[in-house]
Each structure stands twice: as structure tokens, then as C-alpha cells.
Amino acid sequence: MDPASFREQFPVFERTAYLNAGSCGPLPGACLRAAVDVALEAAEAGRGMPYFLATTAAATTLRGHYAAALGAASPADVALTTCTSEGLARMIEALRLQPGDEVLTAPDEHPGLLGPLAAARRHLGIEVRTAPLAEIDAAVDPARTKLVACSHVNWTTGALAPAGLADVGREIPVLLDGAQGAGAIDVDVTSLGCFAYAAAGQKWMCGPVGTGMLWVDPAWRERLHDIVPGYVNLVVPADGLEAAAWDDARAFDAPALSREVMAAAAASAEVLGRDGWDALFAQAQLTCDELVARLEAAGHDVAPRGPSTLVSWTVDDAAAVVERASAAGVTIRPLPGTPYVRASVGAWNDAGDLERLLAVL
Template sequence: MSAPSDLRSRFPLLAQTVYLNAGTCGPLSWDTTDALADATSRAALVGRAAAYFEVLQASHARLRAVYADALGADPADVAITTSTSDGLARVLASLRLQPGDELITSTDEHPGLLGPLTALRDLHGVSVRAVALADVADAVGPTTKAVACSHISWVTGERAPEDALREVGRDIPVIYDGAQGAGAIAVDPASLGCAAYTGAGQKWLCGPVGLGLLWLSPAWADTLRPFALSYGNLDTPSRGLEAEPWPDARRFGASAISAEMASAGATAAEQLAEFGWEQVFHRSAALADLLEVTLRDGGYEVAPRDRTPLLSVVVPDPPAMRDRLAAAGIVVRDLPGRPYVRVSTGAWNNEQDLQRLLDILTA
């Protein structure tokens, strides 16, 4: 376990920028970009034949292992995807919902979940009903076949009602959009009682864009059957039409992820694991908590949140405030159509970052 300053020093961006936007993309470290460059150079020099695909398989296994470590899960239950949205689409399609079936979601969902839900509604006649995130468990009725919602709201940092959804998950599949959970907070998907948990490789796990993770509950293996299979989803592809999908989560994976991407993503997550996942989760949330207290003491309105690294503060003109902060070297994001600028802290941030943000907000 290393000191926070050691972790911070690995990210070149932080030398000149206050980066508070891990909820969109985490910062890239020198280790990550070096891993990407090394893997790409190796492919260019050696070629992409049998040896390359051996490296590809090894890098996939390495990435699944470190993603599973971040979740406290078994690597056999983790698949690699291209994004949170990709994982959500794969699982939702596997439910084989029928016309008239109801699916419950929340009113604050990201388009990455709303897109697959819209497809279920428009293509398959599924009824999609949205309620407040706090009410998703209570909204379950006799025709409800699944619940799909954020584990952590991308808008405010609010948590889903975990205890109530755990009970729901005994009878119907609960699918979590964990884009703001995986790598950001301590997550044990098995204890959540969900059927599936998705995550993003480029956010709190600090990998390149184009990676994600999908955890699948073994208890729901007979229900969650992949809607399509490709080469990498098959245990023994050489068996042709007799080939069977992998018995573990690999049957749901996005198989065409390069060795270069997988190596970079694994390196990014491994450096956080070296810092210590418990320390990562504690420090990220503690900085957001400190910022919330300071803002409220200064008279600012902060959206209701739980102990997560996400915080949204009400400002009169969010795009203008975002641009004003960017001009001062501070990166946050606004949320179109909402009165907030959103701040997302990481273990690589420090108290000086928060003070620079406060100096502009309160000027």
C-alpha cells in the first residue's frame, strides 16, 4: 500500500489540472499509456498470429482477474465488455422478455441504460415504468419481470435501495448499472442479491475508453442465456455447430477486445489495487464528504447523496460555471437539463484540489 502522493504522481494530468471528473473518465497514468504503447509495439514488431492470440488470451484473463478483485468477486463470474452500456444491453436482451412484461427502472437513469430499455419497449412490446430511484423496489408488481437501475445515481451520487432490492432479487432479476460503483465504492455484487452488475473500465478504474465489466450471478445462470455468441464466447470453437458457450461469464463477453486494450486496462486497475482498494474507496468518498460539508457551510445547495465520490452542487448557470472552472484549470461536468455541476473525486485527488475548486465557486 502506497501513500496518496505516490498514487497522484503517476497521473501526469494532475501536475497542472484539478481533475474532478472520474464519473466521466478517470485520469490516465503513465503506467497505463506505457502498457498500451508496449503492447502495440510488440504487435507491430512480432505480428498478430498465434503468439499474439496467446498474449490476447492471457491479457483477457489478467483483466478479468483485476476487475474481479475490485468487486471482491470470482473471476469466473466476470466478463469483459466494451462499456457499461454494452453489458447492460447483453443482459437485458438475454432476459427474453415478452409483450406485456413489465420492467421497473428509475427516472434518473443514464442513456446507457435507457437505450436498451427503449429497444425492449419498441421492439418487443415490454412495458418500462420509471419511478424515483428510492422507490424502485416498492414499484414491483405482479407483472414485473425485472428491475434495471443505477446502483449509484450518475446525477447525484444517491444509492439504490439495496436492502429492498435484495429481497426483490430473490424472485426476479435485478440488474445494476454500476458505472459509478465499480472502482468507486466497495461493491460485493453477490451480497447485493442482484443477477448482474455492470461497470465501466474508463471511469473509476482509469482505463482506456472501450472497456467495461459484467458480473453475473451463478444463481441466475439458467435464466441469463446469451442472445448471441461469437468466437470468444465458445469453449471449443473447433467443434463447429456442436460448440458450447463457456460455462462461466465468458459466454457474455465482448471477445474482440485487443491485447493492447486489455493490457492497458489491467495495468490501470492494478495500480489502484497496489494502492489498496479499501484505501481507494475510503479516500475518494472522504474527499467528497469534506467538499459537501464545506459547500453547505458556505450556503450552497448540494443534491441529496449517499457516501459516494459523486457530488452535485446547484449553480445558476451550470455550463457557464463549468467553463469558468475549466478556464482556471479545474475539470468538472455539467448535466444537461439539470441545475448542477457534478464533482467526482478520486483517491488521486487531494485537499488542495478541493480548495482550488472552492476558491472559484465562492469568488
């Protein structure tokens, strides 16, 4: 790929060293144009049957892009959601956990996972036990653990879940939070050993807020409870009370995603995948490794991490550092409850972004 021409697709870099894709990725111009085109067409032509049919086609297109980013065998194995948390919550409920069932997670997971687990503990009576992410595979109790739910890539440090989870997944369901994985690093859901992988559309996929994806292992589909099926989840909605849900991941689609949002998300995915996902990931990793080396050379304490695109380091006053960076046109973020600030490095970043960040520090 040509990093310079790729970077030009994102208007934010005309003025900002944007290093915050771990929260929301930079929006390519094509994303905005796609949304505007659909909205303008709807305003001028109305939203009749042609609009409805085009919405269905937009969902099919977006599902295909997400399947490619996840390494899914079929687009039908991927549900369209509004965010990572929605996918995680749907799967936790779909497992039909019983009172006393143990769920194993890590103590520093994102609230998007801990929130649904806490709700399940309150309302279903499950038990939640924690273990460090690096040791979570070894902490499984075959007699008690009914679910392992954790990050694929830790949101604070960029550390990866242990490879041993693939073995765990042969006996016990593993649910992965892929918010910092999909679109950031090479993901092959079929080799991770998980029964479901939930990820975001607005982070490394650079789509609008309100988009997300959920891969569901086809082997698990019959063991999962349908969660309040709506119109889009039914094969023949006109069958009324006899209407059956899709027998694939479409049963877990969000009840409603607008055509404008899906068109925008698909346009972003097209920009990202234009030169191949491998090229995108390789370029991001090169820039990320350079940032780590320069931070360490400057004496900064970089958090232990894996081969991911997140870089966190210790500072005395995270809020002050982020405020100073913002004033200098550099976007990074503090991580509440930790001593870290975090930079998210993508293929769209260049040496100039790193220079501006280091100058602030």
C-alpha cells in the same frame, strides 16, 4: 496508502484539478506504457500465434482485476465488455422478456440504461414503469414486474439504490448499472441481490475508453439466452455449428478487445489496487466528505446523496460554471436536464484540487 505518491502516478495532475472520473477517470502513466509496450511488440514481431496466446492471457489477467473490484467469488463470473451500456443491453436481451412484461426503473437513469429499455419496449413490446430510485424496492408489483433495472449509484446525485433491492432480488431479477460504483466504492455483488451488475472500465477503474465489466450470478447462467456468441465466447470454436458457449460469464464477453487495451486496463487496475481497494475507497471518501462540507459551508445547495464519490450542487448556469472552471484548469461537468454541476472525487484528488474548485465558484 500514501496519497501524495499515489497521486503522482497520474500525469494529468501536474497541471489540472481533474474531478471528472464519473465520465472518464484519470489515466495513470503505467496504463499508457503498457499499451505502448504491447503495440510496439506487435509492430516489431508481428501478430502471430504468440500474440494471440498473449491476448488470451491478458483477458484472464484483466478479468481477475475486475472480479476483485466487484467482490466476485470467481473471475469466471465476470465478462469483459466495452462499456456499461453493452453489459446492460446484453442482459436485457438475455432475459427473453415477452410482450407485456413490466420492467421497473427510475425516471432519472442514465441513457445507457434507458436506451436499451426503450429499444426493448419498441421491439419486444415490454412495458416500462418508473419510480423514484429511493422507493423503487417498494414500488415492485410481484404480479407484474419481471425485471428491476436501475443504478447502484445514481449518476446525477450519487444517491445509492435502496438496500431493500437485495430482498427483491430473491423473487424478481434485479439488474444494476454500476458505472458509478465499480472502482469508486466498496462493491460486493453477491450481497446486492442482483442477477447481473454492469460497470465501466474507463471511469473509476481509470482504464481506456472501450473497456467494461459484467458480473453474472452463476445461479442465473442457465436462465439467460446467449447473445450472438463469437469466437471468444465458445469453448471449442473449431467445433463449428456444434460449438458450445462457455457456461459462465465468458459467454457474454465482447466479441473482440485488443491486447493493447486489455493490458492498459490491467495496468490501471494494478495501480488502483496496489495498497488495497479498501484504502483506495477510504481515501476517496475522506476527500469527498471534505468537498461536501466546504460546499455547504459556502452556501451551495448540494444534491441529496449517499456514501458515494459523486458530488452535485445547484448553479444558475451550469455551462458557464463549467467553462469558467475549465479556463482555471479545473475539470468538472454539467449534467444535462438538471440544475447541477458534478464533481467526481477520487483517492487521487487532494486539498489543492478542492481549493481550485472553490476559488472558481
